[in-house]
Amino acid sequence: MSASLQGRLWRAAALPTLALAACGLLLLQLAFAHAVERAFDARLSRSLDAAVAGLRADADGRLVLRRRPAATEFERVHSGWYWQVRDGEGRMLRSRSLWDLELPPLEGPPDGTVQHRDLEGLPPGPLRVAVRTVVMTGGIAQATVIVAGPRAEIDEEVEAFAQLLWLGGAGFVGLALLAIGVQLRLGLAPLRAFGRQLVELAAGQRELPGPVGVRELDEVAGELREVLEQNHRLAEAGRKLAGDLAHAIKTPLALLRSRIPRDAGAERAALDRIDEVVDRHLARASAEARRRRSRCAPRAEAVQLAALLGQLHPGKQLRLAPGGGGLEAACEASDLQEMLGNLLDNALRAARGEVHLAVESEDGGVRLRIDDDGPGLDGEALQRLGERGLRFDQQQPGTGLGVSISRDIAESYGGRLEFGRSPLGGLQARLWLPAPPLLPGRRPG
Numbered sequence: 001m002s003a004s005l006q007g008r009l010w011r012a013a014a015l016p017t018l019a020l021a022a023c024g025l026l027l028l029q030l031a032f033a034h035a036v037e038r039a040f041d042a043r044l045s046r047s048l049d050a051a052v053a054g055l056r057a058d059a060d061g062r063l064v065l066r067r068r069p070a071a072t073e074f075e076r077v078h079s080g081w082y083w084q085v086r087d088g089e090g091r092m093l094r095s096r097s098l099w100d101l102e103l104p105p106l107e108g109p110p111d112g113t114v115q116h117r118d119l120e121g122l123p124p125g126p127l128r129v130a131v132r133t134v135v136m137t138g139g140i141a142q143a144t145v146i147v148a149g150p151r152a153e154i155d156e157e158v159e160a161f162a163q164l165l166w167l168g169g170a171g172f173v174g175l176a177l178l179a180i181g182v183q184l185r186l187g188l189a190p191l192r193a194f195g196r197q198l199v200e201l202a203a204g205q206r207e208l209p210g211p212v213g214v215r216e217l218d219e220v221a222g223e224l225r226e227v228l229e230q231n232h233r234l235a236e237a238g239r240k241l242a243g244d245l246a247h248a249i250k251t252p253l254a255l256l257r258s259r260i261p262r263d264a265g266a267e268r269a270a271l272d273r274i275d276e277v278v279d280r281h282l283a284r285a286s287a288e289a290r291r292r293r294s295r296c297a298p299r300a301e302a303v304q305l306a307a308l309l310g311q312l313h314p315g316k317q318l319r320l321a322p323g324g325g326g327l328e329a330a331c332e333a334s335d336l337q338e339m340l341g342n343l344l345d346n347a348l349r350a351a352r353g354e355v356h357l358a359v360e361s362e363d364g365g366v367r368l369r370i371d372d373d374g375p376g377l378d379g380e381a382l383q384r385l386g387e388r389g390l391r392f393d394q395q396q397p398g399t400g401l402g403v404s405i406s407r408d409i410a411e412s413y414g415g416r417l418e419f420g421r422s423p424l425g426g427l428q429a430r431l432w433l434p435a436p437p438l439l440p441g442r443r444p445g
Contacts, residue, residue, distance in 0.1 A: 025169040044130035048147040080150030108133035126151040190214040203437040296333040313348040324359030329433040342402035350374035365434040374426035
């Protein structure tokens with residue numbers, strides 16, 4: 001099944017939007033994580049600078065830290081906030097928070113700058129450390145100062161921001177996709193209106209397409225109108241020519257029929273055959289022109305005919321089965337009346353006392369089923385039923401053309417007329433006609 005134009009355009013706009021949004025949100029998350037890490041490193045550097053500023057050597061050459069980092073985290077045991085000073089001989093000063101632990105011996109850059117790195121192996125988890133090596137006086141060649149903080153503070157802040165960022169980004173992307181969908185729906189509304197006009201054209205509910213308010217589509221509608229008008233002119237000319245040809249042929253046929261003796265069976269059969277071919281093709285041409293725009297309600301026509309024929313056959317009972325009220329057939333009401341009138345009249349003539357008529361849905365169309373309780377026909381007669389001029393009941397008046405004409409009309413609309421044995425014991429006639437094309441917003445009856 002082919003995808004809709006709106007769906008294809010929506011996907012074409014949605015996929016780049018999702019890709020750009022995902023890349024943008026990821027870059028924002030990485031930038032924020034980098035900013036948080038730099039801010040944390042700056043905090044460590046300030047504590048390290050404070051420790052370096054207070055570092056001295058006493059008269060014996062031992063390290064003395066006159067001004068320690070003031071944060072209370074350095075006093076809480078195993079808090080993750082640690083500081084440590086080590087001289088070249090391995091002598092150390094360290095924060096209370098280290099308790100019985102010590103930071104591994106690290107060396108800072110030889111130029112005295114601060115280096116930041118991650119460190120594993122100490123509680124409460126990964127640490128972020130700032131390291132600096134300084135040159136001392138008073139008998140101490142150099143000292144390495146380390147300040148550490150828990151990396152979990154960085155990760156928690158980045159994670160909280162990421163959750164908020166992706167949640168807000170998802171909402172923004174959802175609104176953007178909704179806006180794209182609304183824009184496409186509004187933008188393609190004229191195209192849908194033009195499509196409905198084409199469906200109505202195919203169903204015979206409209207003669208020509210009208211303007212939809214969009215220049216490009218109106219130009220297409222104008223071109224299509226010219227084509228349809230040209231086709232209509234050609235079709236009218238063809239129908240007129242067919243009518244003229246029929247009248248031209250009918251007059252010579254009537255003259256020939258009057259000149260041929262009644263006992264000349266072969267000649268009269270040939271004339272009947274020619275007459276039948278002319279009538280059949282004229283009926284097809286006429287019905288084909290109306291076929292796609294014809295529409296009637298079979299049950300309503302059946303109710304009218306039942307009331308009329310009930311008066312013409314007062315001794316017979318015509319029963320109309322319930323149902324079929326919402327069904328429609330692609331047929332002119334007058335043609336349906338002619339077909340159904342012929343079939344019902346024949347059934348009432350042959351019936352002993354009862355005829356049943358049902359209107360049903362079948363194979364995407366409408367089936368009219370007529371059953372009578374008459375004598376019926378055998379297999380060979382059923383096969384020949386409908387031949388022009390053939391009559392099986394010579395006691396009833398008529399020409400034998402009703403069934404043949406009904407079959408011609410049904411076939412001209414794409415339908416069919418079939419016969420069989422009826423459950424009532426007589427003949428069953430089954431007239432099937434196609435349903436008209438559905439219009440937008442309509443469902444089958």
